[in-house]
Amino acid sequence: MNKIVKLLFLAFFLLSNIGFSEERVISLEEVASTIGSKNYKIQETALEVYQAKESIQVARGNLFPKLNFFKIAAVSLQPMMAFAMVNDIAPFLLPKNWIEVEKQKVLYLTSQESYRALWANEIMMAKALYFNILLDFSILDHIEVNQKQFQEILEIAKLREELGGLKPGSARDVEIQILALKEDIRALTVLIQEELTFMSYLLGFPSSVEPVLTPVLLEEIETFEPLGYSDFEFRVLDSAPELRGLHHMVHVADLLKKEVIFDFWGVGTPASIRIEKSKKEVLKIQAQATQEHLKRELKILIDQYNLNLENYRDAKRRSELSKISLDQNFERLTLGDDVTIRDLIESSKNHIQADTDFFRMQYEFLKSEDRLSRLIFYGDYDKKPAVLDHLGETLK
Amino acid sequence: MKIKLLTYCVCMFFLISCKEEEEIQKKFQKIEGLKIALQEEKDHTPYGQTQHETLKAYFSEINQMVLQLKNEEKYVNPLNSFIEKNNLEELCSKTLILKETWEDIMQNCTRNRFFLCAEEVRSYPDILLGFKNHLNAKNQETFDKTPACKDSL
Numbered sequence: 445m446n447k448i449v450k451l452l453f454l455a456f457f458l459l460s461n462i463g464f465s466e467e468r469v470i471s472l473e474e475v476a477s478t479i480g481s482k483n484y485k486i487q488e489t490a491l492e493v494y495q496a497k498e499s500i501q502v503a504r505g506n507l508f509p510k511l512n513f514f515k516i517a518a519v520s521l522q523p524m525m526a527f528a529m530v531n532d533i534a535p536f537l538l539p540k541n542w543i544e545v546e547k548q549k550v551l552y553l554t555s556q557e558s559y560r561a562l563w564a565n566e567i568m569m570a571k572a573l574y575f576n577i578l579l580d581f582s583i584l585d586h587i588e589v590n591q592k593q594f595q596e597i598l599e600i601a602k603l604r605e606e607l608g609g610l611k612p613g614s615a616r617d618v619e620i621q622i623l624a625l626k627e628d629i630r631a632l633t634v635l636i637q638e639e640l641t642f643m644s645y646l647l648g649f650p651s652s653v654e655p656v657l658t659p660v661l662l663e664e665i666e667t668f669e670p671l672g673y674s675d676f677e678f679r680v681l682d683s684a685p686e687l688r689g690l691h692h693m694v695h696v697a698d699l700l701k702k703e704v705i706f707d708f709w710g711v712g713t714p715a716s717i718r719i720e721k722s723k724k725e726v727l728k729i730q731a732q733a734t735q736e737h738l739k740r741e742l743k744i745l746i747d748q749y750n751l752n753l754e755n756y757r758d759a760k761r762r763s764e765l766s767k768i769s770l771d772q773n774f775e776r777l778t779l780g781d782d783v784t785i786r787d788l789i790e791s792s793k794n795h796i797q798a799d800t801d802f803f804r805m806q807y808e809f810l811k812s813e814d815r816l817s818r819l820i821f822y823g824d825y826d827k828k829p830a831v832l833d834h835l836g837e838t839l840k
Numbered sequence: 841m842k843i844k845l846l847t848y849c850v851c852m853f854f855l856i857s858c859k860e861e862e863e864i865q866k867k868f869q870k871i872e873g874l875k876i877a878l879q880e881e882k883d884h885t886p887y888g889q890t891q892h893e894t895l896k897a898y899f900s901e902i903n904q905m906v907l908q909l910k911n912e913e914k915y916v917n918p919l920n921s922f923i924e925k926n927n928l929e930e931l932c933s934k935t936l937i938l939k940e941t942w943e944d945i946m947q948n949c950t951r952n953r954f955f956l957c958a959e960e961v962r963s964y965p966d967i968l969l970g971f972k973n974h975l976n977a978k979n980q981e982t983f984d985k986t987p988a989c990k991d992s993l
Contacts, residue, residue, distance in 0.1 A: 674888060678889055679956045820956065
C-alpha cells in the first residue's frame with residue numbers, strides 16, 4: 445500500500461515538473477478498453493501502436509545500458525528491462541486494403557480473424573507499455589531512495605574521515621556515486637515523460653493531458669499455482685485467430701476467382717503474399733507452421749510463467765531480508781557500534797539488487813500472464829472488437 | 841379450383857413445418873448423445889484434448905441451435921409444437937445439464953486467472969436463456985415449473 449502511494453506521489457511530482465496542464469488518472473483496464481474500441485479498419489490506426497512500440501524500445505535500449513545505477517549497485521541489466529516491449533504472438537494475415545474487405549465476402553471470415561489478431565496485439569502492446577511505465581517509475585523511485593541512503597552514508601563518512609577513523613578519499617567516492625545517481629534520475633525522468641506522451645497519444649488524449657497510471661495490485665500472485673503446458677494446448681489452438689484465418693483461407697482457396705493480396709504481419713518485416721487457387725498447399729503448410737509456432741510460443745510462455753512465479757516468492761523474501769540487514773547496520777551505527785562504511789555500502793547494494801530483482805520479477809510476471817491471456821483469448825481479449833461486429837452485420 | 845389450391849397450400853405448410861420439426865428432433869437427439877459423452881468425460885480431470893473436445897461438441901451444438909432459432913424465424917413455431925408434443929421434463933433431463941454440473945465444469949476449466957476450455961462452455965447460461973426466450977408463453981411457464989429445466993439455468 446505504501447508503495448502505491450509512493451508511486452502515485454512520484455507520478456504527480458513528475459507531472460508537475462513536466463508542466464502538463466491537465467492530468468487524467470487511468471487504469472490498466474481503461475487502457476485495454478480504450479485501445480480495444482479503436483477502429484483498426486484503417487491500417488494507419490493500427491500502425492500507431494506498432495510505431496509507439498518501436499520508439500519506446502529504441503529510447504529504453506539507448507538509456508538503460510548507460511544508467512550508472514546498474515553499475516553502482518552491481519545489478520545485472522536484464523534484457524527485459526531495456527527491451528521490455530512485446531512482439532506479436534504469431535504472424536498473421538492482413539488484407540492489403542481493409543476498405544476492400546466488404547467487397548471480398550468470400551474472404552470475410554479470414555479478414556475477421558486477421559482483424560481479431562491485430563486488435564488483440566494492439567491491446568497487448570498498449571498494456572505492455574503500461575507495465576513498462578510502472579516498472580520505470582519503480583526504478584526511478586528506487587534510485588531516489590538509494591541516493592538518499594548514500595547521502596546518509598556520505599555524512600557518516602565525512603564525519604569519520606574528520607575524526608581519522610576512515611582513510612581519506614572514502615567520502616569522495618561516495619559523493620561520486622551520488623552524483624551518478626542524480627544523473628540517472630534526470631535521464632529516467634525524461635524517458636518516463638516520453639513513455640507517458642506515447643501513452644497519451646495512444647489513448648487519444650489531447651497533448652495538454654497527461655495520463656497518471658494507477659498501480660497494478662500484485663498480492664494475489666502468491667496464491668497462484670504453477671501451470672502445465674497440456675492444460676492450455678486445446679484452448680490456444682481453438683482460439684488462435686492466426687490459425688483460424690489460415691483454415692478459412694484453405695477452405696475458400698478453390699472459390700477464389702481472382703488474386704488477393706495479404707500481408708504477413710507479426711514477426712519480422714511484413715511481406716506481401718498473393719493468395720490464389722494454386723496456393724492452397726502453401727496455405728496448408730503455413731497453417732501447420734503457425735500451429736507449431738503457437739505450440740512453441742505456449743511452451744516458452746508456460747515455462748516463463750512458472751519460473752517467474754517461483755522467482756517471485758524468493759525475490760520477495762530476498763528483498764525483505766536485505767532490508768532487515770540494511771536497517772540493522774544503520775541501527776548499529778546509530779548506537780555507536782563499529783560498522784565500516786564498506787559494510788554499509790555493501791548492505792545498501794544488496795538491498796538495491798534484491799529490490800530491483802523483486803519489482804522486475806513482478807512486471808515480468810504480469811507481462812507473461814498477459815501474453816498468455818492473449819494467446820488463449822481470455823480476459824481483456826475475450827471481448828469481441830465492436831467494429832468487427834458491425835462489419836459482420838453489413839455483410840449479412 | 842380454389843379449394844384445391846387452398847388444400848395444396850395447407851398440405852405444403854404442414855409438410856414444410858413437419859420437415860423443420862424433424863430437423864429439431866434430430867438436433868435434440870444429437871444433443872442427447874453429446875450429453876451422454878459429456879457425462880462420461882466431465883470428471884476426468886485435469887482436462888485433456890478428449891475432454892475439451894467433448895465439452896466443446898456439446899456446448900457448441902446447443903449454441904448452434906439457439907443461433908439458428910435467432911437467425912431463422914421458421915424454426916421457432918416447429919420448436920414450440922415439438923415441445924408441446926413431447927414431455928418437457930424428459931427432454932430437459934436428456935439434453936440439458938444442471939447448473940451445478942456446469943459450475944463444476946467451469947471450476948475444472950480454470951487455472952489461476954485463466955479459463956482453459958472452449959469459449960462456448962462459458963456462455964452456457966446465456967445460451968440457455970436465449971433458448972428459453974424463444975419458447976412461447978405456455979412452454980416458458982412449463983419450463984419454469986419443471987425442475988430438470990429450471991435447475992439448468
